[in-house]
Amino acid sequence: MTEMMSMEVQAERPLGRALDRVDGIAKVSGRAMYAADYRPASDLAEGFIVEAPAAPGRIRRLDVSRAEDAEGVIAVLTSANVPEQRTYGAPEDAGRFTQSHAVLQGDRVRHVGQPVALIVARTLEQARHAASLVEVEIEVDAEGGIFDALAHEDLAFAPDSLDGADDADTQKGDLARELAGSDHRVGATYHTAMQHAAAMEPHVSVAEWDGDQLTVHMGIQIVASAVKAFATTLQIEPEQIRIVSPFTGGGFGSKLGIHSEAVLAALAARVCDRPVRVVQTRRSVFVNAPHRERHRQELELGATADGTLTAIRHDNLAGMARDYAFAEAPASPTRASYAAPAIHTSHRVVAADIPTVDSMRAPGEAIGTLTLETAIDEMAQACGMDPLEFRLRNMPDVDPVSGAPFGDHRLESCLREGAQRFGWDGCVAPGSRREGRLLIGRGLAAAIRPNMLVGAEAEITLSPDGRFHVRTDMTDIGTGSYTILTQIAADTLGVEPGQVVTELGDSAFPKSSGSGGSFGAASTGSAVQDAASNLLSALRDRCAALGLDGNGALAFTLDSVRLGERSLALADLVGPEGMTASGSIDPDDFDTGQAGYSYGAQFAEVAVDAVTGEIRVRRLLGVFDAGRILNPKTARSQLLGGMIFGIGAALMEEGVIDPRSGAVMARDLADYHIPVNRDVPALEVHMLGASSPFANPLGAKGIGELGICGAGPAIANAVHEATGVRPRAFPIHLDHLLPNLPPV
């Protein structure tokens, strides 16, 4: 690859440079166009969702007559007049993102808050008022619903598959024997809370039809699966659908698939024969977008007297939304973090009458490291060992459960470097480190997240204007896709990033990986790199055919290409159409049988008020291995954001469902608390930066979810050192601490 580089020696190559975001100006000046900002050519109508007030059951009465008569109302969609759709959830083998997402189908309501009608009016004020005039009565099923899955363990079953893993259960070694033979045993039951992605952009779709062609501007993470979901639901061909999503205002898993507002917008636009925008209200987002389910997690660990782990058991129970097959895998990190002769994990779910349950940032690891790393700390204490030493002693040589060799394993490096940078000097007796009435505690935890590679395609055109246009249906949900794809193309082509224009988020472009599972940069980035080298060889061939041949790299300016002393006018090289090449990545080519993970180590310091129990995070430091870092500036931001998610999970975020009615009780940002600026101390982020060539052509590993892993348990372990209380439920509430705080 080196000989492909530009002859001009650059101070720093584009890839790896801390480049400012190429979409930065658009975002700071309010010009970036999110879906709700899109203005169709003809008059836009507004849709407003009317929700089911109770469930599960059937609609006994739905009177929309007053709404229909209200000023400005164009139509009211209900099950009585909605166009035909495929049955919700069908076909069975489609997978959750591409199954039918039908709405307003029949008189059945699955969960509280599900749409029973959509008001379409000329303005939002008119639509919202008309919605208040709808009368709806639900006849709740005689046997009631299941809202608290954890109280119905008798109905639990093993899910067919887990998110990110095939097997619901794994059983390595003889657990009973290892536990019986261990010198130390710790075990506890933990609860992790229902959580919401709470992206700042509410779910939104603007749909318009041109004949049989549907265009939807929407906030989405994976464009290609949205196309399929619309095709399945509306029973039309994928070719009839165009999805446009140049900017998405955060996703965190909640925009992997499409949701009710998207289908409602498409149906309403058809019925009303004009563009319709449906923006979910913030309250709607808490029930009509997916959430992370509350989990009961049981952990039991055994170790020998010298601090060697012998056994780990991790059993999980959670709700699964009825007719929507998704089960999170909190035991995923347990299968991969530490060596032990016996590791048994299980996941059980109970079908529940609750809103959609789906991936939220770092599914599995976010809530799995929260409990596992707390239990590991407790075991270190039981063994009388420093928690850092204990973790280092139990590092695995191979992937602990699968037995596969590691592509690379840098957890130990993260732990050691983190300890040194943080100034980790061992534990003190809980409650013994004080500053006035503040109890100070420090804690650490390991971070791990499986690394993935998925198929992707991209194309690059060298236009007669001298710019390289990268096109793929990849999304930038805040991750920095525009910037790093620009850098990858520039680096491969030997030009400066300013000569590259990256266009994303349009289903008319080649199909990418989309954004999710921290696989976007490596997957779509590899496809862009491939496209760039293909384009470069094609350009080199064309140059040679035109007499510009020889050794050395081609140097592109805006109007010419130069090789050594000679040059060619760009117009002669690429013609009026420009020259295009495509590229792709096939994950099978990188299926080496090696286990791949991103790693990290996080260190926290907290201050707990000995009188009130208030917990404040004072320091949080993370050292991370995400392979080669494509852009240290945007990579750092990804990690910071993840760490802040971790603070939220440990101390604040708790969704609540009323176990009697199934209503989601925390439905806005005043009830569902995410960290605010003042909850976040100075964060320190360090990246090892070593390449991981086993993983993909770029040598980068996933980074978007890594920061959340380990942040929460580092805080929980610090809370223990401050107070002597071992948190068993997350988020940690003051009242968990108050009865047991040491005397002031």
Add this chain to the structure above:
Amino acid sequence: MTPLTLTVNGIRHELRVDPRRSLLDLVRDTLDLTGAKKGCDHGQCGACTMIVNGRRINSCLSLAVSHDGDEVTTIEGVAARSAGEETSTADAPALHPLQQAFIEHDAFQCGFCTSGQICSGIAALEELAQDLPSLVTVSGEGFRNVEDADALLEEELRERMSGNLCRCGAYPNILAALRQVMEAQR
């Protein structure tokens, strides 16, 4: 429909508006200035922050008709509000120093909260310059006079920016951007 006269980013508008329309919806959907964002419509996130008569407000919580005669600045107008405005082109609009600092410090990711953060930040710096107190201000002493001025200043900025949620978690970078502008202004 209620008559309303409003100046937005220096341009005077004579309008007739639905009295139920929020200032946010008016600016976004009547005037088509879509920089301000609707994150909650409930005054809980700050994505809709605008500067009205020099003070920042959550424009989603304010009915448009209550702003007759007011001067509104949105993200589209903050650059013009700053001194030394440069010529703006479609590719390179003139930027307020805080907008520039946001880019340099990567003080955003998805960008959805960003318009609100910047409007809020500009107004917050003006509040500090005017010695308007916040919850953490040590009473009787400006934040400039106390012993650990640096730590207190950070706490002041964090407190004053805590009405603007950022789910992407750009908070430390937002803080750095604000500090840079503040130091340059001194």
